[in-house]
Amino acid sequence: MPASPIRKLTPYADQAKREGKKVYHLNIGQPDIETPEGMLNAIKNIDFKVWAYTASEGTLTYRSKLAEYYNKLNYNISPENVLVTNGGSEAITIAMGACLDPGDEVIIPEPFYANYNGFACMSDLVVKPILSHIENGFALPPINEFEKLITDKTKAILICNPNNPTGYLYSREELEELKKLCLKYDLFLFSDEAYREFCYDGKEFISPMFLSGLDENVVVMDTVSKRYSACGARLGCLITKNKAVMAASLKFAQARLSPGMVAQIAGTAAVDTPDSYFQEVNKEYSERRDILVKSLNQIEGVYCPNPGGAFYVVAKFPIDNSDKFCQWMLEDFEYDNQTVMMAPATGFYSSAAAGTQEVRLAYVLNKEDLKNAMICLQKALEVYPGRVIN
Ligand SMILES: Cc1ncc(COP(=O)(O)O)c(C=O)c1O
Numbered sequence: 414m415p416a417s418p419i420r421k422l423t424p425y426a427d428q429a430k431r432e433g434k435k436v437y438h439l440n441i442g443q444p445d446i447e448t449p450e451g452m453l454n455a456i457k458n459i460d461f462k463v464w465a466y467t468a469s470e471g472t473l474t475y476r477s478k479l480a481e482y483y484n485k486l487n488y489n490i491s492p493e494n495v496l497v498t499n500g501g502s503e504a505i506t507i508a509m510g511a512c513l514d515p516g517d518e519v520i521i522p523e524p525f526y527a528n529y530n531g532f533a534c535m536s537d538l539v540v541k542p543i544l545s546h547i548e549n550g551f552a553l554p555p556i557n558e559f560e561k562l563i564t565d566k567t568k569a570i571l572i573c574n575p576n577n578p579t580g581y582l583y584s585r586e587e588l589e590e591l592k593k594l595c596l597k598y599d600l601f602l603f604s605d606e607a608y609r610e611f612c613y614d615g616k617e618f619i620s621p622m623f624l625s626g627l628d629e630n631v632v633v634m635d636t637v638s639k640r641y642s643a644c645g646a647r648l649g650c651l652i653t654k655n656k657a658v659m660a661a662s663l664k665f666a667q668a669r670l671s672p673g674m675v676a677q678i679a680g681t682a683a684v685d686t687p688d689s690y691f692q693e694v695n696k697e698y699s700e701r702r703d704i705l706v707k708s709l710n711q712i713e714g715v716y717c718p719n720p721g722g723a724f725y726v727v728a729k730f731p732i733d734n735s736d737k738f739c740q741w742m743l744e745d746f747e748y749d750n751q752t753v754m755m756a757p758a759t760g761f762y763s764s765a766a767a768g769t770q771e772v773r774l775a776y777v778l779n780k781e782d783l784k785n786a787m788i789c790l791q792k793a794l795e796v797y798p799g800r801v802i803n
Contacts, residue, residue, distance in 0.1 A: 418760020471497025580720025
């Protein structure tokens with residue numbers, strides 16, 4: 414079972430803090446944005462006598478409310494297509510368990526959300542990575558590269574859109590290409606849409622659920638964690654129009670009994686969050702992205718694409734090794750008693766030696782802190798002993 418690359422440097426950050434350094438956390442996708450008031454009020458005013466299990470698939474009230482939310486976005490679903498889960502994480506593990514047998518293969522463009530490795534391990538699945546490249550902003554690799562990886566064990570392709578860690582937002586054309594491939598080889602298309610709400614520059618989010626003729630293949634995994642800045646609610650869902658997948662998923666859901674009752678009450682209220690909340694949050698994130706991308710590209714030897722969504726970037730640094738560099742930042746570096754914690758991109762690749770010069774940064778801090786973190790990073794790159802010329 415692999416350790417999380419996002420959390421493995423935490424002891425070094427703790428030590429840096431004990432030494433009195435201020436650590437800017439750009440390593441983890443824990444937003445600083447406030448959770449919508451309506452969601453919090455719903456649990457403050459809670460009224461029940463028994464804190465009971467709910468139905469394994471989630472309460473009908475919450476699933477109906479979710480159907481309302483998705484149908485506003487044109488998913489064209491009913492509550493029967495929704496299974497409520499304990500976070501998006503559980504939606505992914507249930508989808509993998511329900512659709513693939515031990516030893517089956519899932520193709521995932523890399524770099525990818527590192528926990529996919531752990532989830533695949535839990536179901537004894539084989540991840541087949543396919544390299545995407547920083548030079549074209551981590552666009553979908555050519556479809557013939559996918560085709561080369563397909564064996565009789567291949568059962569699914571997994572995409573994360575907008576992408577964690579790269580922020581890349583897949584276009585309709587790219588999804589149409591994937592659709593053709595999934596239909597040709599009868600593959601599931603898993604769509605992790607944790608960052609759906611975070612699309613910038615007026616760019617449109619496209620779900621494979623919007624594509625005609627793919628209903629039997631698509632499984633969406635979703636979460637309230639990022640949408641409502643509610644990571645601690647541990648609430649997500651799996652959506653599919655494939656009845657057999659839903660029936661198998663329900664068995665997995667029954668084995669873990671139930672999603673949390675309180676979280677579902679909060680989630681039901683969350684659907685009524687006014688659009689103005691998302692407009693403000695989006696404006697804030699896109700301004701942060703602009704600051705981060707501009708500051709990074711101004712540092713000598715650094716390259717950072719300008720992603721269309723989520724709240725992450727993967728940047729290339731003039732360094733020998735991103736694991737060493739990120740650890741060195743915490744252990745051996747400080748500027749004005751400050752340092753920056755980042756996630757080495759190596760943990761988001763499963764191909765050996767990929768990402769050794771790349772780092773993921775999450776723009777989950779306010780603009781002032783982000784600017785200070787970038788000054789700190791620039792100073793660090795000037796003196797890092799493992800600096801190389803690209
Ligand atoms: C791409 C992606 N999928 C799924 C998850 C898991 O989310 P949850 O907190 O709902 O389990 C995360 C969390 O960071 C994520 O980035």
